[in-house]
Amino acid sequence: MEHNSLSACCTLSNGAAIPCVGYGTWQMPDGSGTADAVLAAIRAGYRHIDTAAAYGNERSVGNAIRASGLPREELFITSKLANPDHGYEATRAAFLRTLDSLGTDYLDLYLIHWPNPIAFRDQWKQANAGTWRAMEEFYREGRIRAIGVSNFCQRHLEALLESAQIAPMVNQLSLSPGLTQDELCRYSREMGMLLEAYSPLGTGRVLNVPEMAAYAEKYGRSAAQICLRWSLQMGFLPLPKSADPTRMAQNIQIFDFSLSDEDVAAIAALDCGGVPRDPDTTTF
Numbered sequence: 001m002e003h004n005s006l007s008a009c010c011t012l013s014n015g016a017a018i019p020c021v022g023y024g025t026w027q028m029p030d031g032s033g034t035a036d037a038v039l040a041a042i043r044a045g046y047r048h049i050d051t052a053a054a055y056g057n058e059r060s061v062g063n064a065i066r067a068s069g070l071p072r073e074e075l076f077i078t079s080k081l082a083n084p085d086h087g088y089e090a091t092r093a094a095f096l097r098t099l100d101s102l103g104t105d106y107l108d109l110y111l112i113h114w115p116n117p118i119a120f121r122d123q124w125k126q127a128n129a130g131t132w133r134a135m136e137e138f139y140r141e142g143r144i145r146a147i148g149v150s151n152f153c154q155r156h157l158e159a160l161l162e163s164a165q166i167a168p169m170v171n172q173l174s175l176s177p178g179l180t181q182d183e184l185c186r187y188s189r190e191m192g193m194l195l196e197a198y199s200p201l202g203t204g205r206v207l208n209v210p211e212m213a214a215y216a217e218k219y220g221r222s223a224a225q226i227c228l229r230w231s232l233q234m235g236f237l238p239l240p241k242s243a244d245p246t247r248m249a250q251n252i253q254i255f256d257f258s259l260s261d262e263d264v265a266a267i268a269a270l271d272c273g274g275v276p277r278d279p280d281t282t283t284f
């Protein structure tokens with residue numbers, strides 16, 4: 001995947017185009033601050049916005065979309081099903097609430113946020129099968145342009161694929177330097193999924209690793225730009241989050257340089273202190 005501009009797109013397994021960098025909104029509370037930040041991101045050039053019902057900020061994202069004045073079809077909007085809403089009926093209701101909060105009549109991408117929330121831990125396979133059936137229906141009706149999952153390990157994907165009629169098109173994972181989840185990425189790709197990288201800067205942690213400062217110096221870029229360029233060259237679709245207009249603009253100036261293959265491999269192997277959360281033992 002070689003991308004040379006922010007407007008470049010990846011192609012999902014169903015043929016849908018998805019802009020190759022997205023603006024992440026995790027940990028941005030609902031309110032005018034977030035609406036202003038999302039609007040600034042759109043003005044800076046982002047066309048792909050990633051939110052979730054669990055972030056609690058869909059209304060602010062919706063306000064920013066309307067304030068931008070852009071036609072809806074020029075934006076790519078992702079949201080995610082929250083943990084309490086697994087199962088067929090609950091998913092149908094939750095999706096309609098998400099559309100209402102965002103003030104839109106379709107989503108470009110809808111993901112199951114978490115494979116086995118604590119409330120469903122003893123029946124997660126059945127709950128996901130029901131959820132997926134509801135998502136497939138909305139997809140067939142054209143109210144969701146692409147469907148996928150987040151934080152799914154191979155065992156969760158295998159279980160979902162037993163009853164799915166349509167395979168997930170995306171697996172969104174925590175992917176950053178030193179946190180590359182190679183086996184899971186390989187399997188997800190084999191099953192046709194694009195890998196989206198949330199927390200591509202390791203929630204900021206990676207930026208303080210001394211080796212990253214050395215790469216920043218070598219390429220004349222910031223450590224964040226090195227991380228995001230690395231993510232693209234790994235074939236991931238990064239979703240950096242920044243509430244600061246200068247940093248959000250900096251984070252998309254990553255198309256006019258490239259890292260050597262050797263440096264991509266070395267950055268992948270850096271120890272940046274991150275470990276993937278085990279979905280089967282979390283308490284949410």
Ligand code: A2P
Pocket residue numbers: 024198199200201202203204207222224225239240241242243244247248250251
């Ligand atoms: P801020 O929102 O104040 O810019 P991730 O995308 O991996 O979750 O990382 C997000 C964190 O990294 C946030 O704390 C964000 O802070 C910070 N961040 C985002 N972009 C940059 C950048 N270009 N330089 C430094 N810090 C950044």
